[in-house]
Every structure is written in structure tokens, then in C-alpha cells.
Amino acid sequence: MPCQPVFSSHPSSLGSLIFSSPCFFGNNQQDKLLLHATTISFSARNQSESTLSIVPNGVSVVDRPINEEPNSMEFDRSNARSRVQNLVDRIRALPISERIRIIHVFEKEQAFQNLSGFNDVLLAFFIADEPDLALNLFCSNISSYNLMPDSWTFSIIIKCHCKKNDLDEAKRVLENMVEIGFLPSVATFTVLINSFCRRGKLQKAIETLEFMGRVGCKANV
Numbered sequence: 001m002p003c004q005p006v007f008s009s010h011p012s013s014l015g016s017l018i019f020s021s022p023c024f025f026g027n028n029q030q031d032k033l034l035l036h037a038t039t040i041s042f043s044a045r046n047q048s049e050s051t052l053s054i055v056p057n058g059v060s061v062v063d064r065p066i067n068e069e070p071n072s073m074e075f076d077r078s079n080a081r082s083r084v085q086n087l088v089d090r091i092r093a094l095p096i097s098e099r100i101r102i103i104h105v106f107e108k109e110q111a112f113q114n115l116s117g118f119n120d121v122l123l124a125f126f127i128a129d130e131p132d133l134a135l136n137l138f139c140s141n142i143s144s145y146n147l148m149p150d151s152w153t154f155s156i157i158i159k160c161h162c163k164k165n166d167l168d169e170a171k172r173v174l175e176n177m178v179e180i181g182f183l184p185s186v187a188t189f190t191v192l193i194n195s196f197c198r199r200g201k202l203q204k205a206i207e208t209l210e211f212m213g214r215v216g217c218k219a220n221v
Helices: 077-092 097-107 115-127 131-142 151-163 166-179 186-198 204-212
Strands: 016-021 038-043 050-055 059-060 217-220
Touching: 016 097, 016 166, 050 166, 077 097, 077 115, 115 186, 131 151, 131 166, 151 166, 151 186, 166 186, 204 217
Parallel strands: 038 059, 050 217
Antiparallel strands: 016 038, 050 059
């Protein structure tokens, strides 16, 4: 039974990381959707409005906040990447059967004092191909650390469900984000759309693309 934590919060700022993922779309004349097999590169950032530009033989994604103001919570990208990579290296250095124990090590090191540290660990588990550990940490422990998830937290959780091929649960998390007041970025939508397309679920991909438009993310074709 998937976990269903309930949160009541408001969107908070989201750090920026770069991802690249293959995108496989089909030509469905009936649904009037024409997309091309290509690679999407994007920058994930919390925002009030997003745009997705699709061009022939390629995809260009612009994920940019409107009326962006300086934010003291935005972390330095280089330091963030270094911090996450260090966590990934430590996780991978352990035998697979012992990796769950590292959560207790991180607790002793006070890695979960704030949401930024918690998200770093989630992302490290995802990169280290341990999505189950990330999901277990999120479902079982986030409330015990007195932390509330933000858009970046949910984005990582969606990526973990996609890596496990649990796309229905990933979609449920996405919809839950919107219900509690978060606006998913184009990057978050694209992860799920790509996953549906890779598995030949084009109708699900179309539905997610339409939902993306309804919540304020604009796709410029």
C-alpha cells in the first residue's frame, strides 16, 4: 500500500539542478499531438509560471520564473552538487544490503535539521539507484523531523516512483502537489510525461500534458 502523507503548507523556494532525460513521443493524429523523439534538458526551479517549447527534431525547454526576485534561500549550485555527490559516494560505498543503515548515520550527523539537507539525501538515494530508500525516508520520517515538503521534495519523489515504474503513484503525487497548493514546474511534468511515453502509454502522457496546461504550465508548440 503506497504511503499517502497529508500535508498542509504553501510552496517554498526550490533550488536549481540540471537534468537530461530521453523523451520518446508518438504522432497521434486523432489527439492532434505531434512530438518527436529527442532529448530534453531543463532547469528545475520553483515559479509562478513555466513554459515548455517544442520544436521539430528537438525540444527546447524554458523553465523560468516570472518576476523573479532575489531569494536568500536559494543555495549555491556548485556547493549543492558537491554535497549531493558526496552523499551518493558514501551510499554506493556500502554493500546494498547495508545501505538502509546509512539513514541512521545521517541522522547522527544531523543531516535532517532542515529541508535542504533532507532533500539532498532524497536526491542522493535516487541518484544511487535506491529509490525505495528515498521513498521510505519520505513516507516514514519526514514528519518526525518536523519538516514540511516543498516542490523539490515532491519532484524527487515523483522521479523515484518513475524509476520504480510506478507511474500511477507518480501521477497521484503530482496531483496531490496541486491539491495542497504547489505548482509543479515544467521539469516535474516532463519527468512523468517522458516515463509514460517510454512505456508506450501515450494517452496517459497526453492527459498529463493537458493537466500541465490546466495548472498554469504553458507548452508552446
